[in-house]
Amino acid sequence: MLGSTVFYNYHQRTKHTFEKLFADNRRLDWNNEPNPFRVYAGANVVSLSRSMVATDNRLFDLLLPGWNQSQGSEAIGKLASLDAATLSTLLFHTCAISAWKAIGSTDHRWALRVNASSGNLHPTETHVLIAGVDGIEPGAYHYRVDRHELEQRCTSTEPMRQVWQLSGGELEELPPLIICFNSIIWRECWKYLERGFRYCQHDMGHVLGSLMVASADLGLSLDIRALFCDALISATLGLDGSDECPYLVIGVRGNSLSAAKNSDAPAQWIGTANSISAAEISYDIIKKVRSATCMSESQVEAARQRVESGQHRRSLENTRPATLVTCADDVIAQVAAGHAQRSAADESVQTTVRRRRSAVDMDGRRRMLLADLSLILAGATRGVNADFLARISDESARNNEECGAYFVDLYVYAHRISGLESGLYFWDRARQALVALAHTDQREVAKQASCFQDIAADGCLTLSMVANLKNANEIFGERAYRLVHYEAGIIGQLLYLGATALGYDATGIGCFVDDAINNYLVLPAGTEVIYNFCIGGAVIDSRLTTLPAYDFAQ
Numbered sequence: 001m002l003g004s005t006v007f008y009n010y011h012q013r014t015k016h017t018f019e020k021l022f023a024d025n026r027r028l029d030w031n032n033e034p035n036p037f038r039v040y041a042g043a044n045v046v047s048l049s050r051s052m053v054a055t056d057n058r059l060f061d062l063l064l065p066g067w068n069q070s071q072g073s074e075a076i077g078k079l080a081s082l083d084a085a086t087l088s089t090l091l092f093h094t095c096a097i098s099a100w101k102a103i104g105s106t107d108h109r110w111a112l113r114v115n116a117s118s119g120n121l122h123p124t125e126t127h128v129l130i131a132g133v134d135g136i137e138p139g140a141y142h143y144r145v146d147r148h149e150l151e152q153r154c155t156s157t158e159p160m161r162q163v164w165q166l167s168g169g170e171l172e173e174l175p176p177l178i179i180c181f182n183s184i185i186w187r188e189c190w191k192y193l194e195r196g197f198r199y200c201q202h203d204m205g206h207v208l209g210s211l212m213v214a215s216a217d218l219g220l221s222l223d224i225r226a227l228f229c230d231a232l233i234s235a236t237l238g239l240d241g242s243d244e245c246p247y248l249v250i251g252v253r254g255n256s257l258s259a260a261k262n263s264d265a266p267a268q269w270i271g272t273a274n275s276i277s278a279a280e281i282s283y284d285i286i287k288k289v290r291s292a293t294c295m296s297e298s299q300v301e302a303a304r305q306r307v308e309s310g311q312h313r314r315s316l317e318n319t320r321p322a323t324l325v326t327c328a329d330d331v332i333a334q335v336a337a338g339h340a341q342r343s344a345a346d347e348s349v350q351t352t353v354r355r356r357r358s359a360v361d362m363d364g365r366r367r368m369l370l371a372d373l374s375l376i377l378a379g380a381t382r383g384v385n386a387d388f389l390a391r392i393s394d395e396s397a398r399n400n401e402e403c404g405a406y407f408v409d410l411y412v413y414a415h416r417i418s419g420l421e422s423g424l425y426f427w428d429r430a431r432q433a434l435v436a437l438a439h440t441d442q443r444e445v446a447k448q449a450s451c452f453q454d455i456a457a458d459g460c461l462t463l464s465m466v467a468n469l470k471n472a473n474e475i476f477g478e479r480a481y482r483l484v485h486y487e488a489g490i491i492g493q494l495l496y497l498g499a500t501a502l503g504y505d506a507t508g509i510g511c512f513v514d515d516a517i518n519n520y521l522v523l524p525a526g527t528e529v530i531y532n533f534c535i536g537g538a539v540i541d542s543r544l545t546t547l548p549a550y551d552f553a554q
Helices: 006-013 018-023 059-063 084-092 158-166 186-218 230-236 284-292 297-308 349-355 370-381 394-398 443-449 469-501 514-520
Strands: 044-047 097-103 109-113 124-130 139-144 149-154 177-184 221-225 244-253 332-334 408-414 423-428 433-438 461-468 505-509 527-536 544-547
Touching: 006 186, 006 284, 006 469, 059 186, 059 349, 059 370, 059 469, 084 124, 084 186, 097 349, 124 158, 124 186, 158 177, 158 230, 158 244, 177 186, 186 221, 186 244, 186 284, 186 349, 186 469, 230 244, 244 469, 297 469, 349 469, 370 408, 370 469, 408 443, 408 469, 443 514, 461 469, 469 505, 469 527, 514 527
Parallel strands: none
Antiparallel strands: 044 149, 097 109, 097 544, 124 139, 124 177, 139 149, 177 244, 221 244, 332 433, 408 423, 408 461, 423 433, 461 527, 505 527
16 A cells, blocks of 8 residues: 555655645755765776767657658667767766856856756766776776766776676676766755655656667667665665765666676775765655665565566556546547658757756747647657666557556646647557547646746646556555656656757756646546646746856867
8 A cells, every 4th residue: 555655655745735835935055055066086087088979860760760761760779889989978968067057247157967957956976887898997987077077986897797786687798888876865955855855866867868868879778777775786886874875777788898807806995975065954754765765685576576577567458547538539639759740850869968958937929839749749758678667669559469667647738739729638658649638728727736837837838747656666665656756757858858859948847736736637546746847938048158068179
């Protein structure tokens, strides 16, 4: 039962209500603002290549191979070599700074990154384990975002081999590169208090979605793992007593394995992590939910067995909630991605990735083409292969078979979509179809439910991502809470990129009145809204100046 789980009690406690919103007069403690950049003092600095690997792939050719038959995709699917330049390019388009913003001629500036983040606070830290990347010595590294460099923390490959085994991998299939994403939870809690734990999970999904696109663009394959014993992974990475929590382990492969240079020597960790804030405020509820969503070895094994048996997969018959089964076929608007009639996103995906921004205001006038909405939704929701998810197969859906594993569904509040009547719709991910639920103006509903933010009414559309926590919990236990947020974050990052590629603007909305949405959508028990999202035309703030991300040509 969900009511007996720690994560669901946490979720209930951290819900926004109208009463809480009107009573909140808290001010941020700017003197205690977390440092957005982690640095390991004393670690050896390894420069990353400034010569990036240029590609000419387009976003939707990567997200939906074959969607545009006239374009072809001969280069896509060919694995590339994995060397120092490829690694530099991968990180540059996954989690690097995309630009600096400044207010006029003042000294006040802040960094933007290619991966979206709640409040631009970026709790995610990136660690890189290397055994066979040409041009970089084996060992464990931390990616220093502010300078696009690596900090070498260990020269042994023993931690890499242990991490791979602990995450379910076989040593004979050890990849040449492993990327570990960790989270510094306090970075979000500084602003969002107890609710900050939610946003750390979203951000993990954002960076994973970013990595998915960057790796596909370079011709690299990913092996994504989120089921492991946290305590053992943390100890293996030298994080015991640290403010970093391990969340994802991802194997990266190219077209051939470089000769692995294994070192069996015990890990000798180098470097001291900088302090993120002058004082970190502790929240008991965060400690409880963090601990509860960690996994023991026995829990990991049980979850893997349930995944292996296919218990997490959906069939075509259960891709829609029970509350929608009464909808007649004549209210279903088919909008398969192949219906798009114009050439979309002529720019390279690398340009799209580095142009992505989070809008802070929408103009309330921009309209979206139905064909564009089709592409954006389809590109963001076909899923991903991981140890807790499975990509939706076009062939399986056509043959009325199982259609992947996913736990997040989308509801669309359509405001200004040319070719689609304003109203509320359900997006059937497997069929790529919009199911009409109500043909009424949704702008005021979207605004009020999104904590009275005008942006939710002024975009072309707003989305609510709804997670089936009951089903996820049956497969993954308390870990489910992290995993459904990862999935929502992946969708969010791909929505960002799809909108950007087609000339729109977007922003994730983490502030919403949970039960107002749950009740409005008449959600079945065990399902909860976990993320809102908006796409439209942004209002540009002319007071802001854009500065280069780094001191080298980009």
